[in-house]
Amino acid sequence: MTSFFPQWRDNPTAALIATFALAALLIAAPFVVGQLGNAWVRALAFAALYVMLALGLNIVVGFAGLLDLGYIAFYAVGAYMYALLASPHLTDNFAALAALLPNGFHNPIWLVIPLGAALAALFGIILGAPVLKLRGDYLAIVTLGFGEIIRIFLNNLNAPLNLTNGPQGITLIDPVIIAGHSLARPLDLGFVKLPSVYLYYYLFLFLAVLTVIVCINLQNSRLGRAWMAIREDDVAAKAMGINTRNVKLLAFALGASFGGVAGAMFSAFQGFVSPESFSLMESIIVLAMVVLGGLGHIPGVIVGAILLAMFPEVLRHTAVPLQEQLFGKVLIDAEVLRMLLYGLAMVVIMLYRPKGLWPAPEHGRLAEPKAQG
């Protein structure tokens, strides 16, 4: 418990109470926001997915200091992997495969999650290997290109072999099935009936919590320290015996694997994937979550992800009525307003809190002038 609340390392009871309070809050959340409609629970589910994505990207950008602008490609890899393994698309298009699998492709989640993680990790290494010597702006440009390459491939791999169905995307993707129960159908627990979207929320919440635990473990490990050493000073890290090549590749691979799992979940949740969900803008938004929250600081990144994921939803429900009330008509479309406010928020944050909303705490003489005086 204390690993969630390091400030209460000396007070396990407080950490335990805080953990239970937080857990209760997260479990109750859909019932509270659900009063406003299921769209809000859906937004919460997406927020949990974005927490996974942002934490994955945080490994690469926050821990290892490698600026990655193509992170959404790994999300796409996971999403398409699940789409192909759990929809009739492949059997419809390849007769040989259809003959082999008369019932079509249907794969359990216990297979899909590790597979999604592994495939995305492989792609992480494919991206990482050629860019090991690059840093900063140069690395950002190459990773940006990588993200676009993946999207363009997905857009065009419908001929000569129809692998991805091009811009139309893949439909009829199976929902997640756990213990024989499809998450697409409501679950009756007797005292309460949980709609499908609640079930997905709990699944994503579970995965997000798992991601947080893994990230905390990584941060306090030999590998995590090696990443931070590389971020802080590449040359000194090498001189301390760190094989920077392998350690950077591990950052790309592990970071990507979270994206892959999140992608697979996205695909199952939506029942549909198409390349337009994986545009450069998505990469930038995930990066914005990490930077706005607090680069390299896990609680900050989580807060950043939740804020930026929920913000468009809030805007969608308030922008139009508010403008109608104030001006009698809609002056700015909610979508346009969103980008305007994103931009404004970024500028304000960078001016007043350049290390993010909730950066890593300072330790040392600069942090405790009061203690000495």
Add this chain to the structure above:
Amino acid sequence: MADTILNVGGVNKRFGGLQALADVGIRIERGQIYGLIGPNGAGKTTFFNVITGLYTPDSGSFELDGKPYSPSEPHKVAAAGIARTFQNIRLFPEMTALENVMVGRHVRTRATAWGAVFRTPATRREEAAIRSRSLELLDYVGLSRYADFQARTLAYGDQRRLEIARALATEPKLLALDEPAAGMNATEKVALRGLLEHINRDGVTILLIEHDVKLVMGLCHRVTVLDYGKVIAVGGPAEVQSNPAVIEAYLGGGHKAVATREAA
């Protein structure tokens, strides 16, 4: 020679038209404090960077503790047993003092990504060992009360000590220090000298680049003097100090030499 810890010979390194190192060699016996001195631009740091793998030499033979090693990549050199510090301190500024030293343990520990993700019992045991050994080392250099301070917040002299602790964490056979006394005041220098003698008494061989001739002469058992990329003298401190070539390199060989240099 079983007692030779570092035996490097015939090192040549050229930067474009500049012959930075010409046939430079060094031979350090186990347990020595060895000084490498020379005027500015003599090639001391270049030689240092070559033996620690930061620069690739054009030629040279390298042997550490009787085994040949190839200074092709710095992390391999560190694994082989040479740990170094930098002339302009290169700590990990945002990490705490303790974490800095813990990074030094990296090369002597084994935990994998798998172990880190799942926090296996073996990983946890190793992590505890890393932490306690690092705290010991902080205590050893006198920084234990700053363990949780970010490295960049430490005083200059303390940062130098932290860099030494971090290097010691790699369990080096040879500790190579690039101008550890640079920028220190007299009190800090005395304390540094005490620390280096202590480290040496505990069995670590030290290679020291230093500008401060007084410090080198008081501390080192043996000295090599470089000038313009060449070895101009090797020997005990007193012997080297009275060597005319060394005096000339440092002071310029009297008025005549100064006059010719000015004319040129």
